[in-house]
Amino acid sequence: MSSTTSLARQDLATRDLKVVRGGWPSLAGGGVLAAIVVFLAAAPWFVFSPGDVTNLVTLFALIILGTTWNLMAGYGGLVSIGQQAYIGAGGYGVIKLADVVGLPIPVAVVAAGVVCALLAIPTSFLLFRLVGGYFAIGTWVVAEVFKLVTQELPGFGGGSGLSLTAFQGVDRVTRIATVYYLALALAVLVVLATYALMRSRVGLGLTAIRDDSVAAASLGVAVRRSQRLVYVAASGGAGLAGALIAVNGLRVSPDSMFSVQYTAFMIFIVVIGGLGTIEGPILGAVIFFALQQLLDSYGTWYLIALGAVAIAVVLLAPKGLWGLAARGRYEVFPVGHQVYPQGSPQVAKSVDFE
Amino acid sequence: MTTLLEVDAIDVAYGDFRALHGITLTVAEGETLAVIGANGAGKSTLLKTIAGLLRPSAGQIRFDGHNVSHTPAHRRVREGIALTPEGRRIFASLTVEENLKVGAHGRRPGPWNLRTVYDAFPLLEELRTRRGAHLSGGEQQATAIGRALMSNPKLLLLDEVSLGLAPVVIADIYRALPTIAEKGTTVLVVEQDLTQALTVADRVQCLLEGRTVLEGAAAEVTREQVQAAYFGVDASEGREAG
Amino acid sequence: MDWINAVLQGLLLGGQYALLACGLSLIFGVMRIVNLAHGVLAVASAYLAFWLVQLTGMPSFLTIAIVIPVLAAVGYAIQRGLFNKALRHGELSPLLVSFGLAVIGANLLQEIFTADSRKISIGDLSTSSVELGDLRIGVFSLITLVVAVAVIVGLQLYLSHTRIGRAMRATKDDPEAATLMGIDERHMYALATAIAIGTVALAGVFLGMSTQFSPTYGDLVLIFAFEAVIIGGLGSLWGTLLGGLVLGVAQTVGAQIDPAYGVLAGHLVFLVVLLFRPQGLLPKAVVA
Numbered sequence: 001m002s003s004t005t006s007l008a009r010q011d012l013a014t015r016d017l018k019v020v021r022g023g024w025p026s027l028a029g030g031g032v033l034a035a036i037v038v039f040l041a042a043a044p045w046f047v048f049s050p051g052d053v054t055n056l057v058t059l060f061a062l063i064i065l066g067t068t069w070n071l072m073a074g075y076g077g078l079v080s081i082g083q084q085a086y087i088g089a090g091g092y093g094v095i096k097l098a099d100v101v102g103l104p105i106p107v108a109v110v111a112a113g114v115v116c117a118l119l120a121i122p123t124s125f126l127l128f129r130l131v132g133g134y135f136a137i138g139t140w141v142v143a144e145v146f147k148l149v150t151q152e153l154p155g156f157g158g159g160s161g162l163s164l165t166a167f168q169g170v171d172r173v174t175r176i177a178t179v180y181y182l183a184l185a186l187a188v189l190v191v192l193a194t195y196a197l198m199r200s201r202v203g204l205g206l207t208a209i210r211d212d213s214v215a216a217a218s219l220g221v222a223v224r225r226s227q228r229l230v231y232v233a234a235s236g237g238a239g240l241a242g243a244l245i246a247v248n249g250l251r252v253s254p255d256s257m258f259s260v261q262y263t264a265f266m267i268f269i270v271v272i273g274g275l276g277t278i279e280g281p282i283l284g285a286v287i288f289f290a291l292q293q294l295l296d297s298y299g300t301w302y303l304i305a306l307g308a309v310a311i312a313v314v315l316l317a318p319k320g321l322w323g324l325a326a327r328g329r330y331e332v333f334p335v336g337h338q339v340y341p342q343g344s345p346q347v348a349k350s351v352d353f354e
Numbered sequence: 355m356t357t358l359l360e361v362d363a364i365d366v367a368y369g370d371f372r373a374l375h376g377i378t379l380t381v382a383e384g385e386t387l388a389v390i391g392a393n394g395a396g397k398s399t400l401l402k403t404i405a406g407l408l409r410p411s412a413g414q415i416r417f418d419g420h421n422v423s424h425t426p427a428h429r430r431v432r433e434g435i436a437l438t439p440e441g442r443r444i445f446a447s448l449t450v451e452e453n454l455k456v457g458a459h460g461r462r463p464g465p466w467n468l469r470t471v472y473d474a475f476p477l478l479e480e481l482r483t484r485r486g487a488h489l490s491g492g493e494q495q496a497t498a499i500g501r502a503l504m505s506n507p508k509l510l511l512l513d514e515v516s517l518g519l520a521p522v523v524i525a526d527i528y529r530a531l532p533t534i535a536e537k538g539t540t541v542l543v544v545e546q547d548l549t550q551a552l553t554v555a556d557r558v559q560c561l562l563e564g565r566t567v568l569e570g571a572a573a574e575v576t577r578e579q580v581q582a583a584y585f586g587v588d589a590s591e592g593r594e595a596g
Numbered sequence: 597m598d599w600i601n602a603v604l605q606g607l608l609l610g611g612q613y614a615l616l617a618c619g620l621s622l623i624f625g626v627m628r629i630v631n632l633a634h635g636v637l638a639v640a641s642a643y644l645a646f647w648l649v650q651l652t653g654m655p656s657f658l659t660i661a662i663v664i665p666v667l668a669a670v671g672y673a674i675q676r677g678l679f680n681k682a683l684r685h686g687e688l689s690p691l692l693v694s695f696g697l698a699v700i701g702a703n704l705l706q707e708i709f710t711a712d713s714r715k716i717s718i719g720d721l722s723t724s725s726v727e728l729g730d731l732r733i734g735v736f737s738l739i740t741l742v743v744a745v746a747v748i749v750g751l752q753l754y755l756s757h758t759r760i761g762r763a764m765r766a767t768k769d770d771p772e773a774a775t776l777m778g779i780d781e782r783h784m785y786a787l788a789t790a791i792a793i794g795t796v797a798l799a800g801v802f803l804g805m806s807t808q809f810s811p812t813y814g815d816l817v818l819i820f821a822f823e824a825v826i827i828g829g830l831g832s833l834w835g836t837l838l839g840g841l842v843l844g845v846a847q848t849v850g851a852q853i854d855p856a857y858g859v860l861a862g863h864l865v866f867l868v869v870l871l872f873r874p875q876g877l878l879p880k881a882v883v884a
C-alpha cells in the first residue's frame with residue numbers, strides 16, 4: 001500500500017525530500033488485517049459454532065456502521081444521530097426486496113443499501129439547511145418520520161413489523177453461511193471503499209474541513225458537495241448494515257430497527273476507536289462487540305458505563321484508543337503522507353499536507 | 355516614579371513558533387510608553403501576554419508590585435490592567451452603552467463612569483443606542499477605549515488604535531489620551547505608525563521579530579534610529595539598548 | 597367546532613413545548629452547544645419531583661422550589677466539569693459529551709425508577725377546566741402556558757437588563773473580548789447553563805404533572821423542544837414561544853385527522869418550515 005507520490009505543486013518537493021504514503025509498517029499492518037480476514041473466512045469451517053457465526057454478523061454490521069458514521073463525522077464533520085433512519089429502511093427494504101420482489105438475498109441486501117443511498121439524496125437537501133448540533137437533531141427527526149411512516153404504510157406490519165420469508169425452505173447451515181459471508185464481504189468492501197474515498201480528491205478536501213474549518217468555510221460549495229457525497233455514501237452503508245441485521249435476525253420491527261440506540265453504539269464505536277481514522281472504528285467495533293458479549297447481561301449498567309467511557313474518551317483522549325496506541329505515527333490505512341529527508345529515513349517526521 | 359509594570363525576559367510561543375524572545379519592558383506609573391514595530395514584530399503578542407490572554411513560557415510579569423504571571427486574564431482586569439485589543443472587538447449585538455456597561459463588569463473604584471466617558475468622547479453619547487455592528491471604525495475605536503476605561507484601569511494597553519482609520523479620526527482619538535493620563539491612568543500604546551506614537555509617548559521601545567532593538571526617551575531617539583530599528587537594517591547604535 | 601377546539605388545545609399544548617424548549621434555545625444561543633441531554637434532564641426533574649412527593653408527601657407544586665435549584669446546580673456542574681472542557685476540543689465534542697450524558701441519564705433513571713410510567717399527582721387540577729362557550733380549557737394547561745410566557749419574558753428581561761445578562765450576551769458575541777472586560781467566560785457559561793437547566797427543571801415538573809412519563813420519554817422531549825426552537829428561529833426566545841405553539845397546534849390538528857398522525861404532523865410541519873423558511877418564523881435580527 002505504499003506509493004511514492006510526486007508533489008509537483010508543493011514547494012517542498014524542490015527540496016531533497018521523499019514523500020511516502022504508509023511505507024512498510026502499513027504494508028505489514030495491511031498484511032495482518034488481510035490474514036484476519038482470511039482467517040474469518042475460513043473460521044466457520046472449523047472454529048465457530050452456528051451461534052458464534054450469527055453473532056459475528058453483528059460485528060460485521062457494527063464495523064460497517066462505525067466506518068460509515070466515522071466517514072460522516074470524522075471526515076465530513078457531519079454528526080448524525082439519525083442514521084437509524086437508514087438502518088430501519090435497509091432492514092424493511094431487504095425484506096420487501098427479497099419477499100415481494102423476489103430478489104436473491106445477497107442482491108436484495110445490496111439493493112437495500114442502494115435504496116437507502118438514494119433516499120439520502122432528497123433528505124440531504126432538507127437536512128443540509130441545518131448545521132452542527134441542529135443538523136444532528138434534524139437527522140433524528142427524519143429518523144422518527146421514517147419510523148412513523150413505516151408504521152403507517154400498508155403492508156409493513158404496523159407496530160409489530162415484518163418477518164423475512166425468503167429463507168423459508170433453505171436449510172439452516174446454508175442460510176447462516178450465506179449471511180456470514182455476505183456480511184464479511186460487505187464489511188471488507190465498505191472499509192476498502194471508505195479508504196479509497198479518503199485517498200481520493202474528495203477525501204483530501206474533507207480532511208481539510210476536519211483540520212481547518214475556516215479554510216473549509218471559504219471553500220463553500222465544494223465542501224457542501226463533498227459532505228453530501230459522504231452523507232449519501234454513509235447512509236447507503238447504514239442501509240447495508242440494517243439489511244444485514246434484518247436477514248440475520250429474520251425479522252424487523254419499527255421500535256428495534258429505528259432505535260436511537262444504534263446511534264449510541266455508533267458514537268461509542270467511533271469515539272472509543274478514534275474519530276477520523278480508518279482503523280479506529282474497526283478497533284472500536286471489536287471492543288464494543290467484545291464488551292457487549294461480556295456485559296450484555298448487566299443491561300442498563302452496561303449502557304451507563306458505555307456513556308461514561310465515551311465521555312471520558314472525548315475529554316481525555318480525543319483521538320481515541322487508536323490515536324493513543326498509534327500516536328499518529330502509524331497507519332494501517334495511510335491517508336496522509338510521510339515526509340522523509342532523503343537518505344535519513346530514521347528521522348522521519350509525520351506531516352499531513354492536507 | 356514607581357514602576358507599575360515590569361515585564362521580565364518573557365518568551366511567548368504559538369505552538370512551535372516563538373513570537374517573543376526574552377522581552378523585557380518596564381512602565382512607570384504615569385508615563386506613556388509606545389511600543390512600535392513592523393507588522394508581525396510581536397507587539398500584539400506582547401500586549402495579550404500582559405493582559406493574560408497568552409501565557410509566557412519563560413519569564414515573569416509583575417504588576418503593581420506583585421507577580422501576575424499566573425493570574426487569569428479576567429482577574430487581571432480587577433488588578434487594573436485593561437486592553438483595547440487590535441481590531442477593537444466591539445460586542446456586535448450590544449449597543450454602545452451596553453458595551454460600555456460590560457466594560458464596567460470587572461470595575462474598580464475610580465474616576466471613570468458612563469458620564470466621564472461620554473464627556474471624554476462626546477460622540478459616544480449620541481451613539482448610545484446604536485449596535486456595535488453598525489458603528490464605523492472610528493466610532494468602534496472610541497467605544498473600545500471608553501469600554502476599557504470603564505474598568506478604571508491603572509494601566510491601559512492600546513493596540514494599534516489608528517489601524518484603518520482616517521487621519522482626522524486618529525487625531526480625534528489621540529486628543530483624548532492626555533485626559534486619560536491626567537485622570538491617573540498609565541498608557542502603553544502599540545503602533546505601527548511612528549508619528550502618532552511619538553507625539554504622545556514619553557518613551558519608545560521598538561520590537562523586531564520578537565526582540566527589543568531600540569529603547570529610549572521619545573525626545574531623544576532620532577527618526578533615523580527608529581527607522582533603522584523598525585526595518586531591521588543595520589543599526590548598531592540601536593541594538594545596545596536591547 | 598372540533599377544529600377550533602383542536603387549535604385551542606394545540607396552543608395550550610404548545611405552551612408546554614415552549615417551556616421545554618427555552619433552555620435548549622438559551623444554551624445554544626449563548627454557547628452554540630446543542631445539549632442532547634436536554635430531554636433527559638427534563639424527565640429527571642419530573643422524577644425528582646415525583647420522588648419528593650412520595651417521600652415527604654409535600655404538595656406537588658412545592659417540589660419546584662427544590663427541583664429548580666438542584667437541577668440548576670447540576671447544570672452548573674455539567675458546564676464547568678464537562679462542556680467547558682469539551683468546547684476546547686471543537687464543536688463536535690460537546691455534542692458527543694451531551695449524548696453520552698443522555699445515555700447515562702436515561703439508563704440511570706431506568707435503574708432507579710424502573711421503566712414503569714409515572715405521573716405527578718395534582719389532584720383535581722388535572723381535570724378542572726373553564727368553559728368558553730362550547731370549548732373547554734384545561735386549567736392546568738392554561739397555567740402551563742402562562743408560566744411559559746412568564747419564563748420567556750423573564751429570561752428576555754434578564755438578558756437585556758441585568759449585569760450578568762449583558763455579560764452573557766457579550767460573551768456570546770466574543771468570548772475573548774469578554775475576558776478582557778473581567779468576565780470569567782467559564783463561569784458565565786456555567787451560569788447560562790444553570791439558568792437554562794433551571795427552566796428545564798420547571799418544564800420537567802410541569803410535564804410530569806400533565807403526562808405519564810418514563811425514563812425514555814426524554815427522547816421525545818428533546819425532539820419536540822428542538823422542533824420548537826427551529827420552527828421559531830434560532831437564537832430568539834420569542835421565536836421559541838411561537839415555535840412551541842405552532843408545533844402544539846400541528847400535533848393536535850394532525851391528531852384530529854387521525855389520532856396516529858399527531859406526532860407525525862408535528863414532524864412534517866417542522867420539515868416544511870425547514871424547507872421553505874430554514875431561518876425559522878421569527879429569526880433573531882442577525883447582526884454581523
Ligand SMILES: Nc1ncnc2c1ncn2[C@@H]1O[C@H](COP(=O)(O)OP(=O)(O)O)[C@@H](O)[C@H]1O
Pocket residue numbers: 368371373391392393394395396397398399400
Ligand atoms: N494565533 C497565532 N498563531 C500563530 N502565530 C501567530 C498568532 N498570532 C500571531 N502570530 C505570529 O506571531 C508573530 C507576532 O505577531 P503579532 O504579535 O500579532 O505581531 P504584531 O502585532 O507586531 O503585528 C507573527 O509572526 C505572527 O505571524
Ligand SMILES: [Mg+2]
Pocket residue numbers: 394397398399440514
Ligand atoms: Mg498586532
